[in-house]
Amino acid sequence: MSFSVPNDVKIIDFDGDGRKEVLITSGGNGYIYQYDALTQQFSTIYTSTTFPTGSDRIFTGDFNGDGKTDILAYNNGWSLKFSTGTGL
Numbered sequence: 001m002s003f004s005v006p007n008d009v010k011i012i013d014f015d016g017d018g019r020k021e022v023l024i025t026s027g028g029n030g031y032i033y034q035y036d037a038l039t040q041q042f043s044t045i046y047t048s049t050t051f052p053t054g055s056d057r058i059f060t061g062d063f064n065g066d067g068k069t070d071i072l073a074y075n076n077g078w079s080l081k082f083s084t085g086t087g088l
């Protein structure tokens with residue numbers, strides 16, 4: 001991870017495997033990072049230029065009960081996107 005000043009950071013379980021991922025918004029982009037215990041580094045598993053972005057207010061929860069953390073964002077209106085485990 002290489003952001004000195006992210007807009008927002010959330011700890012989520014994006015793929016529902018019980019290990020946490022890191023959701024970061026920075027400027028016009030959104031990223032999800034997963035920690036790899038073998039390499040001891042974070043790697044990017046999701047990148048988007050549309051959702052979520054740094055201008056969104058981010059709320060997280062497993063809204064559909066499938067074990068994967070979903071993302072609710074507010075930016076001149078509400079948007080809810082469900083995690084598929086690899087995307088939104």
Ligand SMILES: [Ca+2]
Binds near residue numbers: 015016020
């Ligand atoms: Ca996980």
Ligand SMILES: [Ca+2]
Binds near residue numbers: 061064065069070
């Ligand atoms: Ca879910």
